[in-house]
Amino acid sequence: MRDVEPTGLWQRFDLIEQAWCLRVNRGCQIAPLRRFFAVVSRLGDGVFWYILMLALAASGEAGATVAAQMALTGLAGLFVYKQLKHRLVRERPYIALAAIQLGTAPLDRYSFPSGHTLHAVAFTLVATAHVPELWFILGPFALLVAASRVVLGLHYPTDVLAGALIGAALAGTCLSIAPT
Numbered sequence: 001m002r003d004v005e006p007t008g009l010w011q012r013f014d015l016i017e018q019a020w021c022l023r024v025n026r027g028c029q030i031a032p033l034r035r036f037f038a039v040v041s042r043l044g045d046g047v048f049w050y051i052l053m054l055a056l057a058a059s060g061e062a063g064a065t066v067a068a069q070m071a072l073t074g075l076a077g078l079f080v081y082k083q084l085k086h087r088l089v090r091e092r093p094y095i096a097l098a099a100i101q102l103g104t105a106p107l108d109r110y111s112f113p114s115g116h117t118l119h120a121v122a123f124t125l126v127a128t129a130h131v132p133e134l135w136f137i138l139g140p141f142a143l144l145v146a147a148s149r150v151v152l153g154l155h156y157p158t159d160v161l162a163g164a165l166i167g168a169a170l171a172g173t174c175l176s177i178a179p180t
Contacts, residue, residue, distance in 0.1 A: 020150075020157050021093045021100060027151040028101040037148040038104040044116045044145035045107065049074070049123050052138075056127070065178075066130040073122045073174040080166060081115040088112050094153040103152030114155045114163035120145040121167030122174075129175050 027033045053070050056063035090112035094102040107115075120142035128135045146164060149155040155163075 017156050017158060018093075018097055021097065021153075024147075024150045024157075025093070025100050025103075025153050028103040028153060034103045034152070037144075037151045040141075040144045041104055041116065041148040041152055041154075043141075044120055044148065046119075048141065049119065052123070052127065056131075062130070066127060069130075069174055069178055070123050070126050073126050073170050074119055076170050076174070077115070077118050077122050077167060080170070081113055081118050081163070084113055085110040085115075090156075090159070092154055093150075093156055100153040102154075104154070106154050111155050112159045112162060113166055114146070114149050114159045116149055117142075117146040117155075117160045117163030118167040118170070121164045122171045123167075125168060125171035126174055129171075 027037065049070070053067040056070075057067040085108065089110050092106060092109070092111040094100040124135075124138040124142040128138055146160045149160055150157055
């Protein structure tokens with residue numbers, strides 16, 4: 001049996017991930033698709049979630065509690081992802097790979113983890129724990145936000161996966177501290 005150098009294994013993994021990035025990023029070449037994902041991404045910047053929190057808060061005391069949990073989870077997510085981005089400093093795909101087409105301007109320089117995905121997953125899980133009927137809107141929207149990040153050349157698939165896992169962990173923590 002042949003020994004595999006850890007660097008060789010990681011290099012192969014990087015090549016596979018880069019190939020996936022290039023494949024998914026081809027969506028940027030289709031203008032309507034690029035515009036669609038740019039809008040989804042922009043809504044995922046916070047606008048969609050802020051409107052949802054305001055609507056929940058306006059719906060009564062129970063909705064205000066959900067909105068407050070979402071806001072606290074969002075603040076925790078912001079802290080975690082900013083710490084990770086500034087420590088891990090992974091360049092975005094459009095910077096590292098010349099063939100990647102940038103579909104919209106990034107909010108910051110680094111790629112890992114995806115803050116958009118982190119927040120989309122965290123907010124979706126907290127909101128739907130309280131209001132399960134929202135799943136049919138929030139679930140697909142969170143998936144589109146996650147996909148938009150790779151399609152637009154802003155993140156690698158592992159950035160999105162890490163963001164989703166961190167978001168799920170934050171939501172789970174929030175819900176265990178202040179259950180539904």
